[in-house]
Structures are given as C-alpha cells and as structure tokens.
Amino acid sequence: MTRYADLADDLTDAIRRGALRPGERLPSVRQACASRGVSASTVFQAYDLLEARGLIESRPRSGFFVRAPQSGVAAEPMATMPVGDTTEVAIADLVMQVLGSTRDRDVVPLGSAFPSPRLFPLADLARSGARSMRALDPDRLVEDLSAGNERLRHQIARRQTLAGIAVDPDEIVITHGAMEALDLCLRLLTRPGDIVAVESPTFYAALQALERHGLRAVEVATDPRDGVDPDALAAVLARHRVAACWLMPNFQNPLGSLMPVERKRAVVALLARHGVPLIEDDVYGELHFGATRPPPAKAFDEAGGVLHCTSFSKCLAPGYRVGWVSAGQHAPALRRLKTMTSLATAVPSQLAIAEYLVQGGFDRHLRQLRRRLEVQQQAMRAGIERHFPVGTRVSRPQGGYFLWLELPEGADALALHRQALACSISIAPGPLFSADHRLRRGLRLNFGHPPEDTRIAGALETLGQLAGRTGISAAR
Amino acid sequence: MTRYADLADDLTDAIRRGALRPGERLPSVRQACASRGVSASTVFQAYDLLEARGLIESRPRSGFFVRAPQSGVAAEPMATMPVGDTTEVAIADLVMQVLGSTRDRDVVPLGSAFPSPRLFPLADLARSGARSMRALDPDRLVEDLSAGNERLRHQIARRQTLAGIAVDPDEIVITHGAMEALDLCLRLLTRPGDIVAVESPTFYAALQALERHGLRAVEVATDPRDGVDPDALAAVLARHRVAACWLMPNFQNPLGSLMPVERKRAVVALLARHGVPLIEDDVYGELHFGATRPPPAKAFDEAGGVLHCTSFSKCLAPGYRVGWVSAGQHAPALRRLKTMTSLATAVPSQLAIAEYLVQGGFDRHLRQLRRRLEVQQQAMRAGIERHFPVGTRVSRPQGGYFLWLELPEGADALALHRQALACSISIAPGPLFSADHRLRRGLRLNFGHPPEDTRIAGALETLGQLAGRTGISAAR
Numbered sequence: 001m002t003r004y005a006d007l008a009d010d011l012t013d014a015i016r017r018g019a020l021r022p023g024e025r026l027p028s029v030r031q032a033c034a035s036r037g038v039s040a041s042t043v044f045q046a047y048d049l050l051e052a053r054g055l056i057e058s059r060p061r062s063g064f065f066v067r068a069p070q071s072g073v074a075a076e077p078m079a080t081m082p083v084g085d086t087t088e089v090a091i092a093d094l095v096m097q098v099l100g101s102t103r104d105r106d107v108v109p110l111g112s113a114f115p116s117p118r119l120f121p122l123a124d125l126a127r128s129g130a131r132s133m134r135a136l137d138p139d140r141l142v143e144d145l146s147a148g149n150e151r152l153r154h155q156i157a158r159r160q161t162l163a164g165i166a167v168d169p170d171e172i173v174i175t176h177g178a179m180e181a182l183d184l185c186l187r188l189l190t191r192p193g194d195i196v197a198v199e200s201p202t203f204y205a206a207l208q209a210l211e212r213h214g215l216r217a218v219e220v221a222t223d224p225r226d227g228v229d230p231d232a233l234a235a236v237l238a239r240h241r242v243a244a245c246w247l248m249p250n251f252q253n254p255l256g257s258l259m260p261v262e263r264k265r266a267v268v269a270l271l272a273r274h275g276v277p278l279i280e281d282d283v284y285g286e287l288h289f290g291a292t293r294p295p296p297a298k299a300f301d302e303a304g305g306v307l308h309c310t311s312f313s314k315c316l317a318p319g320y321r322v323g324w325v326s327a328g329q330h331a332p333a334l335r336r337l338k339t340m341t342s343l344a345t346a347v348p349s350q351l352a353i354a355e356y357l358v359q360g361g362f363d364r365h366l367r368q369l370r371r372r373l374e375v376q377q378q379a380m381r382a383g384i385e386r387h388f389p390v391g392t393r394v395s396r397p398q399g400g401y402f403l404w405l406e407l408p409e410g411a412d413a414l415a416l417h418r419q420a421l422a423c424s425i426s427i428a429p430g431p432l433f434s435a436d437h438r439l440r441r442g443l444r445l446n447f448g449h450p451p452e453d454t455r456i457a458g459a460l461e462t463l464g465q466l467a468g469r470t471g472i473s474a475a476r
Numbered sequence: 477m478t479r480y481a482d483l484a485d486d487l488t489d490a491i492r493r494g495a496l497r498p499g500e501r502l503p504s505v506r507q508a509c510a511s512r513g514v515s516a517s518t519v520f521q522a523y524d525l526l527e528a529r530g531l532i533e534s535r536p537r538s539g540f541f542v543r544a545p546q547s548g549v550a551a552e553p554m555a556t557m558p559v560g561d562t563t564e565v566a567i568a569d570l571v572m573q574v575l576g577s578t579r580d581r582d583v584v585p586l587g588s589a590f591p592s593p594r595l596f597p598l599a600d601l602a603r604s605g606a607r608s609m610r611a612l613d614p615d616r617l618v619e620d621l622s623a624g625n626e627r628l629r630h631q632i633a634r635r636q637t638l639a640g641i642a643v644d645p646d647e648i649v650i651t652h653g654a655m656e657a658l659d660l661c662l663r664l665l666t667r668p669g670d671i672v673a674v675e676s677p678t679f680y681a682a683l684q685a686l687e688r689h690g691l692r693a694v695e696v697a698t699d700p701r702d703g704v705d706p707d708a709l710a711a712v713l714a715r716h717r718v719a720a721c722w723l724m725p726n727f728q729n730p731l732g733s734l735m736p737v738e739r740k741r742a743v744v745a746l747l748a749r750h751g752v753p754l755i756e757d758d759v760y761g762e763l764h765f766g767a768t769r770p771p772p773a774k775a776f777d778e779a780g781g782v783l784h785c786t787s788f789s790k791c792l793a794p795g796y797r798v799g800w801v802s803a804g805q806h807a808p809a810l811r812r813l814k815t816m817t818s819l820a821t822a823v824p825s826q827l828a829i830a831e832y833l834v835q836g837g838f839d840r841h842l843r844q845l846r847r848r849l850e851v852q853q854q855a856m857r858a859g860i861e862r863h864f865p866v867g868t869r870v871s872r873p874q875g876g877y878f879l880w881l882e883l884p885e886g887a888d889a890l891a892l893h894r895q896a897l898a899c900s901i902s903i904a905p906g907p908l909f910s911a912d913h914r915l916r917r918g919l920r921l922n923f924g925h926p927p928e929d930t931r932i933a934g935a936l937e938t939l940g941q942l943a944g945r946t947g948i949s950a951a952r
Contacts, residue, residue, distance in 0.1 A: 096812050105615060117614035129824055130606030138593035139581060141795035176652055176797075179819050187688075192668070208816045212663075319617035319823035321652075336572050340684045343655050346822035347795035348605055 003038055004045035005291030008053075011046065015055050015066055022068035026056060053289075054378045077255075077393040077406035079229065080439070082200040082219035084236060087435040089211040095204045095432055098417055108459040111417070111426030113205075113253075115401045115448025117318050119372060121356075121365050125317055128359060129352030141347055146339040148174025148324070149347070152354035156324060159357075164299045165308065167326045173334045174345045178283045178323040179205060181309035184337050185279045186213050186244070188330060189307075194243035197236055197276075199228050201404075201433030201442060203253040206246055206281070210435075217435040218242065224395045224404055227252055227259035230266040237274045244277050249297045251284035254433050254444035255404045256397025258288075264297045272303040280308050283323075286315040286366055288399040289374040304328045312353055315366060320349040373401050373448065380447040383457055387464025401448030407441045407467055414440065419466045425459045479514055480521035481767035484529075487522065491531050491542055492872075498544035502532060529765075530854045553731075553869040553882035555705065556915070558676040558695035560712060563911040565687040571680045571908055574893055584935040587893070587902030589681075589729075591877045591924025593794050595848060597832075597841050601793055604835060605828030617823055622815040624650025624800070625823070628830035632800060635833070640775045641784065647807045649814055650821045654759045654799040655681060657785035660813050661755045662689050662720070664806060665783075670719035673712055673752075675704050677880075677909030677918060679729040682722055682757070686911075693911040694718065700871045700880055703728055703735035706742040713750045720753050725773045727760035730909050730920035731880045732873025734764075740773045748779040756784050759799075762791040762842055764875040765850040780804045788829055791842060796825040849877050849924065856923040859933055863940025877924030883917045883943055890916065895942045901935045 014020045032043045050056045057067045153169040160167045175181040192214030200219035221232035249259040271278050282296045298308035311323030327334045391408030413429035430442025490496045508519040526532045533543045629645040636643045651657040668690030676695035697708035725735040747754050758772045774784035787799030803810045867884030889905035906918025
C-alpha cells in the first residue's frame with residue numbers, strides 16, 4: 001500500500017532538491033525495481049503519482065523525464081518577513097466585505113474556504129445518522145452535555161492514538177467545529193490586551209477571533225513549504241511577552257505549508273521553554289498527499305503545553321459542526337467553559353459521526369479524497385502556469401486544498417478581487433490573511449472543487465488575464 | 477378545543493383573585509352550562525382541569541368546591557426587592573460547583589435545568605432527520621451557512637406570524653441554541669463594563685454570559701406571578717445608564733412568572749423611550765397551561781428595539797441545539813457576528829426540525845406536553861405541601877417546568893443543596909440566580925420529570941425533612 005508512495009515521495013524530494021533536474025531522465029522501471037527491490041507495478045504506480053503531481057512526464061518509447069516548468073510561474077513563493085511588531089487586529093470588516101458574496105451558486109468559488117461538499121460521503125453519513133438516532137437512549141441527551149458523546153470521544157481517541165498522539169477520551173472536549181475550539185482555547189489562555197503569536201499569513205478566522213477577544217497579533221515569518229520559522233519565533237518570544245501561540249503546522253491555511261518533524265519538535269520545545277501554550281489547529285492534517293499522516297505538533301509535546309484542535313468539517317462531514325480539542329490538563333477547564341458558552345454540541349451530528357466511524361469506511365473515503373485533491377491541485381496548477389503572468393509564484397502544498405500565489409511586483413490582490421467578482425469569480429486576496437493588511441500581492445485559491453465544475457478552467461483563464469493587466473497597469 | 481380551557485382559566489383567575497374562596501361551592505354543571513352557553517361535557521372538562529391544577533375538589537353527591545390549602549405552604553413567594561446597585565458578576569464558580577454533579581443518572585434531577593428527554597417526540601424527529609438528510613442537496617451545506625437553513629426559517633416565520641409576531645424569514649438568524657442567541661445579542665449591543673438590567677432572580681446562564689463579557693448586572697424587582705415590575709425598571713433606568721435589558725417575560729426561569737400583556741406593553745414602551753434594547757428570552761413560551769400561547773414582548777415592539785430569542789430545546793428537540801433570534805433591523809449585523817463566531821448551526825439538526833415542522837404534528841405534541849407538565853406540576857406541589865415546613869412559599873406558574881420556593885426564615889438553600897446531594901437529590905439553590913448571591917432562602921425545583929420516575933415522591937419527602945431541620949437548626 002505505501003511502497004509506491006514512499007518511492008514517489010523520495011523522487012519528489014530529489015526533484016525539489018535539484019538532485020534530479022528538469023529534462024533529466026528518471027531511472028527505467030527495470031533499474032528502479034532492482035535498486036529499490038520492488039515490483040514493476042509499484043514503480044509504475046509511483047511514476048503515475050509523480051505524473052499526477054505534475055513533476056514528470058512520460059515520452060513514448062523514451063521513458064519518464066523530469067518536467068520543465070512551462071512558464072515563469074512554477075517557482076514557489078518566498079517566505080514572509082513580517083516586521084515583528086504587535087498589531088491591534090481589525091480585519092472583520094474587510095473579511096465580510098470580500099467574502100460576503102462568495103456563497104452564491106453562480107460565483108466560481110475559488111475564494112471559498114470550503115471544498116466541494118460533493119467530495120464527502122454524505123449518503124453514508126445520513127444512513128449512520130438515521131441508524132444512531134433510531135437507537136438513541138433519551139437519557140444520553142442530558143448525560144452527553146458539554147464533554148460530548150462518549151462513544152464519539154472513544155472513537156476519536158482510538159484514531160488519535162493510531163496517529164501518534166496517545167489521548168484519553170476524558171481529555172477530549174467535543175466542540176461546535178474547530179472555530180469553537182479555537183475560541184474556547186483563547187478564552188481559557190488569554191485576557192484582553194494579551195499578545196498572540198501567529199503565522200504570516202494567518203487564516204482570517206483566527207485573526208477575527210483575536211479581534212473579538214481584544215488580543216494583539218504578532219506575526220512570525222513563515223515559509224510556504226516548511227511553515228513557521230523557529231528562529232523567527234524565538235526572536236518574537238525574546239522581544240514580546242506572548243500569552244499564546246496559534247499555529248497550523250499541517251497544511252497551513254492559506255500557505256499549505258507542512259512543518260517538517262524537526263521544526264515541529266523545535267517549536268514545541270521553544271514554546272515550552274518560554275512557558276507559552278500552543279493552540280494547534282490541525283483541521284487539514286488528514287488531507288495529506290504523502291503516504292502517511294504527518295504527526296501534529298502535539299505528538300512532540302512533553303510538557304503538556306499543546307492544545308490540539310481539529311474537526312471533521314474538512315475531511316468527513318461539512319456542515320455537521322463537530323470538532324474537538326485534545327486538551328490534556330486543560331480539559332476540565334475547557335469543558336466548563338464549553339458548558340457555559342454553548343452548553344453542548346448538537347447530538348444528531350455527534351451520533352452520526354460516531355456511528356460512521358464505528359461502521360468503518362472512513363479510511364477508504366480519506367484515500368479517495370486525498371487522491372482527488374492531489375489531482376485537482378495539479379489541474380489548477382497547470383491552469384495557473386498556462387494563464388498567469390510571468391513572475392507569478394505559486395505554492396506546491398503536499399496536502400489540503402489551497403494554493404497560495406504571489407503575483408508579480410505592482411499587483412494588487414484586492415483590486416483583482418473586485419475585478420474577478422465582476423466576472424462572477426471569487427478569490428481570497430492576501431490582505432485578508434494579515435493583521436496589518438500587508439500581503440497585497442498574495443492570493444489564496446481553492447482547488448477543492450472537482451473538474452466536473454467546468455467553470456473552473458475558464459475562471460483561471462479570466463483571472464490570469466486580469467492579473468496580467470493589473471500588474472501592467474500598476475507598473476506603469 | 478379551547479372553550480373548556482377558557483372556562484377553566486376564568487375560574488382559576490376567580491379563585492386566585494379571591495372571588496371564589498376556599499371551601500366555596502362552584503356553580504353546578506347545569507348552572508355553568510346555562511351561564512356560559514356551553515355543553516355539559518365542556519364544563520366537566522374544565523372542572524377536571526381545575527382539579528388537576530389542585531384548585532378544586534369534587535365531593536361525592538355535593539359538587540365541586542374550592543380547595544383549601546392543605547398546609548401553610550400554599551402561599552406564593554413575595555416579589556423580590558433587589559437593592560438596585562450594579563454588581564460585577566462572578567457566578568460561574570458557584571454554578572459549576574453546584575450543578576457539576578447533577579447529570580448523574582443516580583441523582584434525582586430536581587435541580588436540573590432540563591425536562592425529561594422522554595417527553596419529546598424523539599422517534600418522529602429521528603425519522604424526519606433521516607428523510608431530510610437522504611434528500612439533502614450538498615450545495616445547501618455551504619449556502620445555508622450563517623443565516624441558517626431557508627426552509628427552517630420559513631417554517632419559523634410562519635409559526636411566529638400565527639403567534640402574533642409578523643417576522644420575515646430574512647430577519648431570522650438560526651443559532652446554536654438560545655444560549656448562542658443571547659451571547660450574540662450581548663456581543664452586538666454591549667461593550668465590557670456596560671450595565672445590563674435583568675430580573676431578580678435571573679437564570680444563571682444569563683449571569684454567566686454577563687460575567688464572560690465583563691458586564692455589570694443591575695437586578696430589577698420581579699414578582700413570582702406577574703414578572704418584572706415596570707415601576708422598578710423605570711427607577712433603575714433613571715438611576716443607571718443601562719446598555720441592554722435581558723428578560724424572560726413568559727414563564728421566567730426560575731420564577732415561572734408570566735408578565736400580563738399590559739406589563740409587557742409598558743416595559744417595551746419604557747425601554748423604547750430610554751433607547752434601551754430588550755433581549756427577550758422566550759424559550760418557555762410554548763409551554764403554557766392556559767388555552768393560548770402568551771404573546772412575547774416582541775409583539776408590542778413598535779420601535780424595533782426587541783430582539784426575540786428562543787429555541788426548540790425546551791419544547792421539541794433537546795440536544796439538537798437549534799435556536800434563533802428574530803432580530804429585525806439587527807439581523808445583518810447578527811448574521812455577520814454568527815459567521816465569525818461559530819460559522820453555522822449544525823445542518824442535520826436544522827433539517828430534522830424543518831422536516832418535522834413541514835410534516836405537522838408539532839401542535840399535537842405541544843398539547844400533550846403542556847398537559848403532562850401541568851399534571852406534573854400539580855403532583856410536585858402536592859408533595860411540597862405535604863412534606864415541606866410550614867412557612868414555605870411556592871410559586872404557581874401557568875407554564876414551564878420550574879417551581880420557585882421560598883423557605884422559612886433562617887433556611888439556607890446552599891446548605892440544603894449539600895445535604896440533598898448527599899442523599900442523591902439535586903436542587904438549584906437561590907444564590908445561583910442572583911449576581912450578588914442573595915436569595916439564600918430561594919430554591920428552584922424541576923417538575924419536568926414524569927411520575928414514572930418513582931424516586932421523585934421520595935425525594936420530595938427527604939427534601940422537606942431536610943428543609944425542616946435546616947430551618948430549625950438555623951433558627952436556634
């Protein structure tokens with residue numbers, strides 16, 4: 001199951017490091033079989049995957065070759081370099097203004113935060129929900145309040161333990177999606193006026209939460225491939241008294257960056273030395289294209305300072321509003337806060353998911369979903385390479401469903417957003433992701449909508465043309 | 477359908493006013509038929525209902541007589557007289573400490589805030605949920621975000637219009653229960669440090685919300701029968717700069733008071749004159765024992781200053797976490813706040829309830845539920861009269877599922893709570909319901925658990941004995 005993926009990952013790495021260069025021929029299937037001790041079909045599967053990733057191409061009767069970037073677009077964006085000051089957050093107006101109109105069916109949802117609901121096993125979930133609600137013990141309606149349904153917590157604990165975080169069901173607090181998880185953690189760990197360290201760029205919903213709680217943000221340099229920079233974080237911690245840190249180590253929104261294990265370990269240790277708790281948002285962790293699920297930072301938490309937040313909204317059950325916090329020592333206080341704030345998470349949603357997990361099929365669904373997202377990423381990257389102006393940089397995330405673009409000098413993503421919306425296309429412009437509204441050339445595009453949505457290819461062409469014009473007019 | 481209830485209500489009123497006094501004979505069935513122009517069976521039904529209410533008794537071959545109070549317990553509690561200062565709220569610790577252990581199956585849940593889940597049509601809801609999730613259009617999962625499911629909002633608007641508040645579906649914001657509704661309204665209308673006027677006593681969850689938002693409470697004198705006193709409210713408004721008012725005009729928690737229509741009208745007008753918005757919590761409005769649903773204060777709102785909050789949790793679907801705000805002009809701002817805070821309400825819950833409402837059967841369920849609650853109230857009042865010490869006062873609410881007791885001089889409800897819990901009985905002591913922890917002799921008991929729970933009678937006997945001892949020992 002994982003051999004071909006291992007091989008593909010090794011080759012991907014070699015291509016990215018430059019050990020295999022554009023135009024270079026890959027080992028023949030026979031050579032690869034011999035050197036890796038695997039079957040020919042394993043090699044073919046690996047090469048198929050590399051082709052789907054857009055890294056290699058097959059030439060008839062010649063073999064497989066590393067693909068040359070087709071335009072000046074293929075480079076990845078640069079790591080951000082925020083100035084390191086703390087900022088009062090006031091992002092909500094901009095977010096609502098920009099995203100208010102993106103839920104219209106007639107708008108191509110490239111700016112959406114959600115993947116297509118059609119990628120999820122909604123019929124299976126409906127069946128699980130029906131079965132579990134038929135069998136509901138009414139008294140559980142009261143007993144499951146606040147901490148969440150016991151069966152669901154057991155299922156989650158089992159999965160998390162398999163994924164490398166040993167969690168007791170009693171440490172898990174079920175929440176109304178990951179947004180409530182974040183909200184509760186901030187309430188628990190901060191007071192108004194406190195400073196919270198976040199990635200640059202940061203998911204706007206986290207910025208909105210900081211704004212709501214009267215918190216100040218300090219943004220930390222973040223690499224589109226490897227995530228937050230431990231040295232930059234150390235500098236921020238030395239300079240500011242930080243009350244908490246909020247990070248997405250796995251497939252960060254919007255960058256798609258994945259922190260290597262060593263970075264995760266370094267960041268967790270650094271925060272522990274400073275006594276700063278880490279609120280880890282891991283909602284995209286299951287959407288990895290590589291063979292194995294990347295561990296969350298929580299897996300390296302020896303001091304108990306990491307609150308691991310995630311949800312089923314992005315990987316299984318959008319709209320069900322079921323998330324959770326693995327809160328360790330903070331669990332009793334979080335549970336209490338949850339009871340006071342929203343009493344409980346909706347029982348029908350919890351039971352449907354618990355029953356689905358018990359029945360099995362989640363892993364099969366995840367494998368399909370990851371494969372589809374990887375293929376969709378490739379299609380969107382190809383469209384961007386074809387249509388966007390030279391000098392555009394685009395991320396190459398190994399999971400999730402977002403691409404992060406950096407438009408050429410002089411571009412203005414907010415202007416592009418307005419022009420695109422006039423063409424019934426939504427995008428998520430960079431300033432949404434920064435407390436001080438920088439990142440004017442940044443752009444998040446959602447590739448979570450399947451190619452059956454034929455409007456997407458045309459939308460990329462239109463966007464590319466608009467982006468080209470914007471760059472030129474701004475440069476004049 | 478309503479004739480017998482009208483007759484019963486008129487007679488109830490006459491008995492409460494003292495126009496018909498204990499021991500007095502009611503009109504014979506024949507007299508009543510003639511004077512009201514109704515059939516004999518209507519009169520019999522009305523007299524049955526009065527008997528269930530514990531107001532009259534039939535004596536063989538003599539007719540029906542107004543029942544004498546069996547002990548010194550029958551008097552209703554006095555109206556509260558808060559001092560009128562504003563108070564910083566710090567109630568959360570006490571609430572959690574007292575209520576933390578009340579969800580255990582082995583504890584008799586007289587302190588619970590929830591009626592028995594067995595009173596609700598859970599099987600019908602499960603069927604509606606299964607049907608609606610099978611038929612789900614996946615795209616609705618995104619389109620229904622924030623404002624809530626369109627079909628559900630239409631059903632709610634229809635019901636509300638029938639109940640006397642003409643509401644457009646677009647003014648309705650679906651929330652994660654009434655608790656989120658209250659939370660969003662407070663966020664919208666207040667800033668930390670602001671003053672909010674509340675009833676005395678007040679539901680502790682509202683006090684917790686004030687605490688969470690850093691708000692100060694000012695408590696207003698409230699009568700156990702007629703609710704908040706408009707003159708006392710006027711005095712508070714004259715003395716303090718109040719940012720918002722939070723009231724439960726229908727079957728207040730914990731008093732059970734029902735504001736007469738004139739009081740509602742007066743309070744709404746008074747608040748409008750002062751430009752103070754009213755957050756109206758109407759979660760018990762459907763649980764009326766009288767013939768018609770009492771109108772919410774919103775029905776008298778000409779200036780658009782009332783935000784009407786309610787939910788399905790107490791009348792149809794506990795654990796589903798579906799509430800809403802009829803927010804009028806505030807709807808767009810509330811919708812936006814909802815999106816930023818919790819994104820959306822769980823879709824399976826919304827669809828199950830929408831489908832249930834479309835199918836019909838809600839009114840039939842409500843009629844049964846009201847009748848059962850009324851009978852259960854009577855049973856609990858009888859137990860209290862039998863077992864509690866002389867001098868105990870107990871409310872006689874016309875809806876909901878709470879009784880409010882005032883124990884004799886010297887009693888200490890917090891001590892009683894500890895003693896009762898040692899006997900596996902929970903109660904909700906008065907200090908939970910006051911920002912300044914007064915109401916030491918107050919006590920809320922839940923009669924929402926059906927007589928099939930045979931532990932209840934014994935629990936009342938135990939409680940009465942404990943209360944008697946407490947009073948005596950405190951008086952010594």
